[in-house]
Amino acid sequence: MSNLAKTYQELAAELQELKIQLEEANDTIHAIRTGQVDAFIVQGEDGSQLYTLKSADHTYRIFIENMQEGAITLNRQGFILYSNSRFAELLGQPLEHVIGVPFTTFVPNDQRAAIEKVIDGSWTHNTRFELALQGAHNELLPFQLSATGLSLDDGEFLNIILTDLRAVKESERLIKAQNEELEIARKAMDLKDEFIGIASHELKTPLTSLKGYLQLMIFYKKEPVPDIVRRFIVKANESGNKLTTLVEDLLDVSKINAGKLEFRNERVDVTDLVTSVAENASVIYPDYRFVKKLTEDCKVSGNFERLEQVLMNFINNSVKYSRERKDIIMSSVKDGNEIVISVTDFGIGLTSDQQELIFERFYRVQDKNFQASGLGIGLYICAGIVKAHDGTIGVESRFGEGATFYFRVPCL
Template identity: 45%
Template sequence: MSAQKTQEQLLAEIKELKTQLEKANDTIEAIKTGRGLSVNQEHFMLLANHIPQIAWTNLLSGKFNFFNERWYEYTGLSFDATIEESWDNIIHPDDLAATREEFNRCIKIGEMFEIENRYKRNDGVYRWHLNRSVPLRDENNELLFWVGTATDIDDQRRSIEKKDEFIGIASHELKTPLTSLKAYLQLISNYKKEVVPGQVKTFIVKAESSIVKLQNLVNDLLDVSKIHAGKLDFSQSQMSVKELITTCAEHAGYMFPDYNIIFNPGAEVRIKGNTERLEQVLMNLINNAVKYSPLHKDIILSCTKEGNQVRISVTDYGIGLSTSQLDKIFERFYRVDVKNTMAGGLGMGLYISMEIIKNHKGTIGVQSRINKGSTFYILLPLLS
């Protein structure tokens, strides 16, 4: 009797196990094919089909298994046609390689995928979209699948391009009269036929200082215009990092006599770069360090070798940056709000610096704490 009961229990357990396996297989099949949806999946589809963005899901392998109605309306393709065409005839040829590379990289390491590219509409017109895809994980942090969206940003990009075009034209138009104005002031300052009153010379010096500031702003605007036109090109050659930092430290010493510009040269290292542009970056970092350190006068420059890279750092002991400021500090036109008062400038220095360093195949970053100071650093590849 006991043996009979044990056998019945065993059969019941086997039956229950079979049922659970069938449910698991159904769930797996639903995920693979997008059919046999659960209530939660139906809710997801309902939401996905009523948002203005294109939306999709893909499996861990990267294989797409769902597109919302916006996708089919935009492309004019069916699900099978979408899969068959892949990205080859949907994404603009100029954006295809970068999109594939970034997508495969994110799938491999499980990080959020984000890129701007152009999708072909059903009438053959390409429009810019901002793509974001996030990996969804279970309570054990196991990756389940990916959910992505593509937001049409074509109108915004065109608006920005018009603004950039205006900035470029205005900057060029401003540059010529500024150069002439500076030349005339120099002529007045060096006038020998009659004695120029001391008060007039003082006014001339102040006017020249203001012109220099204005020229720097115009140059920044021109650089931003070049960046967005893809024309921020410059020659590069072998150069000494020690000489670069020493030169900038000397300039800073003259410019900011009230500050202690500290630099202890280390081992000599060489890189491939553009001296003028890297000086521009380093002087911008020093200027910022001074600007945001009104009480603490020590500015430390350092240079260390890290593997096959050199790290150039500018450290101050000023007001520091909050977490939210750290997230935005390299954005174009972003300026740090100091006690509800915006610092001078257009907020383009760090943005331009980042682009210059990118062109040197390097990276730029910052470490900071509120009221403890900041360290901005540049990592550049060493010559092999």
């Protein structure tokens, strides 16, 4: 009986000791949770070992204090229990004027009811919203707020991170202003395109009549026409041809802008195309030597006259900007399932900046040594024609060494 009693007493003592240890453990956990303990010692088989919480807490506090966002903690009554220095700085307030006051102190009166409702919902659900707070001088400062509710042993708290949106809002304002300016410019460009289209159509009919009458005068045989008058008529006819070309180019620009550049496709022999253009160019520019380098022939689906227009435009530019060397090379070479057709000159060439802009509408190369005429729409039209052939257009050049204009289109 005594042995049994002793065993019971030992068990009771051990149970009491376990209760004490459990209470101590609970007290320790509570102290850790509430920040009352910076370190504790654990007794193990290898002896005592020190565990510190101070370094982690210290790092966390430094992080919060040095972050670019504001950080605050509210209690259930909406008072600010904690604020980092950054939030006070963003408001332009001393830190002591921020801690201990209701958060709604910094909310405009007309928004307080709505914000209180949002904050009430943030206690149970993570919330993100935008809000303008009043600064020290009553200026409205835009913020994005991210709120998270926490339930701890000593109460409930709402942690809020506030991101300053002033730079973002300023960027949005600038982008909006730029977009408005671009829209105004686009509308102005549309009006200009519309005017070009209408004016070109209106000019085409009287120009056709004028050229017809000039042709009749040139070939008039019934009565002798003085030579000087005939020369004037020829000059007038040449000017009429130039004006007709200009009007047709403007009409092409109008069609390209409207996406209405249409033509009939056919099988085009590339060798025939390059040969025809070279022959025509030799007649127009007898002082220049046109060299053909045709490595491979192929057929393409396209419009002969339009592709001829592209190559003649390349040649016109080559002649315009290469007045010293008179050699112009025309070549075609297959590249996979495409044919690359190019015109190379040895003139003034293009800078890298000029190459980026050369196919833009109304762009003209500016060079003090060359005062070239034209509106700067020829290569823009070429780009539109090549695009309509499912092709690509480009230029390769070194300033002072000439340029190679080319386009590539699919072979049949």
